[in-house]
Amino acid sequence: MADKVNLKAELKEYFGFDKFKGNQEAIIKNLLAGNDTFVLMPTGGGKSLCYQLPSILLEGTAIVVSPLIALMKNQVDAMRSFSEIDGVAHYINSSLNKSEIEQVKEDLVSGKTKLLYVAPESLTKEDNVDFLKSIKISFYAVDEAHCISEWGHDFRPEYRRIRPIIDEIGKAPLIALTATATPKVQHDIQKNLGIVDAKVFKSSFNRPNLYYEVKAKTKDVDKDVILFIKNNPNKSGIIYCLSRKKVEELTKILQANGINARSYHAGMDAATRNQNQDDFLMERVDVIVATIAFGMGIDKPDVRFVLHYDMPKSLEGYYQETGRAGRDGGEGKCVTFYSNKDLQKLEKFMQGKPVAEQEIGKQLLLDTAAYAESSLCRRKSLLHYFGEDYEVENCEHCDNCLNPKKQVEAQDLLCSAIETIIAVKENFKTDYVIDVLLGNETSEVLAHRHDDLEVFGTGKGESEKMWNSVIRQALISGYLDKDVEEYGTLKVNPKGRKFLNTPVSFKIVEDVDFEEVEEEIESSGGASFAVDPALYSMLKSLRKKMAKKLEVPPYVIFQEASLEAMATIYPVTLDELQNIPGVGAGKAKRYGKEFCELIKTHCIENEIERPEDLRVRTVANKSKLKVGIIQSIDRKVALDDIAVSKGIDFDDLLEEIEAIVYSGTKLNIDYFLEEIMDEDHMWDIYDYFKEDSTTDNVEEAMEELGDDFTEEEIRLVRIKFISELAN
Structure with a gap:
């Protein structure tokens, strides 16, 4: 049939497009010829058209197995918009009532329906x-086919039963489609669907318009997310979190900070979830905060950023989710907040699962960590994972290529690694080697x-981090x-054995140590964003001059983090100054006037356009906790009793109290202190901070004061000191 049809004319008539993208035409011809087909095409490549157009052209109804109700609704609405007949596309899933299912069956029997979406x-x-x-039945299509594979990021056992059911209903050609599959996953899908001999159409996984960045995830991650969104105003974006609880929390924080955001996760009632999705598609909402339940097949071409609040469980998941940015070929920023602690938590969640499943899960997490911590081109790392070589040395569109690290010669190290792998009979993983x-x-x-x-x-002679870098880059x-x-x-x-016999130059870049980066950011107060260095230097000089005049240490006036935030946000009034982390009303009145004047002069002289107010407003439960702590201290409740009553660790309580006093509250x-500490002991710490x-x-302080003083004692006296001298 494919030879008799003018596919471009049919494409124009039914979908309004003048030409096919990539492999679309070849895929459609293969399916129309009655052949099994396997399609590996990145998100935004136009997979849906590969079965939508053939369904219209062939006699009968095409059955599309699809994993998500939201996806089906979206696809059916899109299909109906191309046709005058409403019944041209339908879906059958748990959201339909009995009479709606009867209507679907009626349209199917009458021959109106060309495309039927069903959940597995x-x-x-x-x-x-x-x-x-x-x-x-004209043919079967299995969309999001990676769900079949236990090696995929969204393994669903129901998908494993598709082939036997198809054989029972009646044989017809089968097309399997996915946007993410390593060679291992691809083989698993084909084997399970019984299409090992299918013609495979594999598009490049490279999305040149996407920018990839991995940032250290610190305790100020909410601030970083808010700053990013405020710097990309009125743009559509998706933020992925791993838990429903975090989705709800983050949505509330974004809304409290004036960001038009909504939640999306499987635990919400269907009506609210669908409404939030529609509002996002219709641009009534800018940002969706979601679990991975959101986005599969959602056809919104102008998503301008995808943020990962938590690193996903696998690189398949990461690639699929980032792939929802910039599907129209325009700007697409993909920024991930990474902490190895998150991956350790995910590994703990696997405990109790079958051993084989745990091993697969751990391997996927290791690959994710390797990608995040590598200093190599993100594009090169990602494409290699999916079995594709990327020959360009510098993609100029990821954080590692824009800020390249110095390369070091690692020829001897690679020889040692190869010798060791051979010595252990090639039977062990990276950590063992x-x-x-x-x-x-x-x-x-x-x-x-x-x-x-x-x-x-x-x-x-080398660190574990260096050996990890050698092995990753050798792969x-x-x-x-x-x-x-x-x-x-x-x-x-064979290439590795040849290298061992006749070594050549092998230059590598050392991986990023994210724990070190997190510590650096947090010790500098969490300012992981763009600071104006000239202004920052002037603010430090002003603080030093004021400290000398008032005879107090400089940090008593404003902490480093507050100065860095001032040099980022440029507050020019006392009200704006109070939006700076660590600056309350008292501090602003007491010290702020000269700082505001300096910032204002700097902005005028350098014609700086100031970003809008970037105060991170907390949601009610966090503010409520702080108010409760202040009230308990006013009533002289013992601090350890306050911690117990608030259900938090003593260490967490100290953090909350530190935040309160550093913001200017006395x-x-x-x-x-009188109850738990000797008076002389306390004054020794106090005098250290003062003089x-x-x-x-x-x-x-611990290093200077010696072993007689505990960290807890030092923190408690520091709270007293800051409260009395700074507030």
Whole structure:
């Protein structure tokens, strides 16, 4: 049939497009010829058209197996908009009542319906199977086919039953479509659907318009998210979180800060969820905060940013979710907030699952961590994961390429790594190989007696981080392979063996140590955004001059974090100054006038356009906690009793109290200090902060004061000191 049809004319008539994108035409011809087809096409590549157009052209009804109700509704609405007949497309799922299902069946029997979307759960229902046997089926399409694979990011057991059900309903050509599949996942899908001989159409995974960045996730991550959105006003964006609870919390914080945001997750009632999705599609809402339930197949071309508040469980998930940005070829910023602690939490959630599932999950998390921590081009790392080589040295459109790190020669290190992998018979994963190189006598290494090998401990001169960098970049450069069937064991391929015999230059960049980055950001007060260096320097000079005049340490006036925020947001009035983290009304009145005047002069002289108010307003429950703490301290309740009554750790309570006093509120905790601390002991700490220190850093104070003083005591006296001298 494909030869007799003018596909471009049909495309124009039914969908209004003048030409096909990428492989679309070849895919459609293959399906029209009655052949099984496997389509691997990035999000935004136009997968839906590959089955929509053939469904109109072929006799009968095409059955599309689709995982999400929201996706089906979106696709059916789109299909109906191209046709004069409402019944041209339908869906059957749990959201329909009995009379609606009867209407669908009536349209199917009459031949009106060319495309029927079904959830895998609905497809397997006996009465649906019996009914579908009675109608002519043109072909089957399995959308989001990665859901079949336990190696995919959204494994669904129901998908495994699709082939037997299809065989029962009646055989017809099958097309499987996915936007994310490693070679392993692709093979798993084809095998399970019984289309091992299908013609495979694989488009490049490279999305040149997408910008990729991974940022350290600190305790100020909410502030970073708000700042990013405020710097991208009136743009559509999606923020992904891993838990429903976090989706709700973050949405409230964004709304409190004047951002037009809504939530989307599977725990919401269907009506609200659908309304929020429609509001986003119709541009009544700018930002959707969602779990991964949102976005599969959502056809919104102008999503300008995708933020990952939490790193996803797999790179398949990450690629699919970032792929929802810039589908029209325009701007698409993909920024991820990464902390290894998040991945450790995800690993804990796997406990109790079958061992094989845990191993797969751990391997996917390791690949995710490798991508986040690598200093290599993000594009190169991502495409390599999906089995595609990216030959360009610098993509100029990711954080690592825009800020390249210095390369170091690692020829000898790679030789050592290859020798070690061969010595352990190519039967172990990266972490084990590194243990052998570092000479770590772990129980596993000792059990295999690999501490007797010549290579044991030969890599002690380098850090674990460096060895991770060597192995990751050797994989990308094609010297090593990772056997996914064996959960990531390292193999030396012919290119690697040739390198060992005749080494050539092998330059690498060391991975980012995100724990160090987080510590640096937090010790500087969390200012991970763009600071005006000239203004920052002038503000520090003014603070120093004022401190000298008032005879107090500089940090008593304003902390570093507050100065950095001033040099970012440019407050020019006392009201605006109170929007700066760590500056309350008292502090603004007491010290703020000269700082505001300096900032105002700097803005005028340098013609600086100031960003709008960027105060991060907390939601009610956080403010309520602070008010409750202040009231309890006023009533002289012991601090450890306050912690118990508020259901928080003592350490968390101290953090809350520190935030209160650093913002300029006076608190008197003398009653508690008198009860737990010797008076001379307390004054030693107080005098250190008043006379000896140039910083309020607790670690430095502990070093200076010695072992007689605990961290808790120092923090408590620091609270008293800041409260009395700064507020």
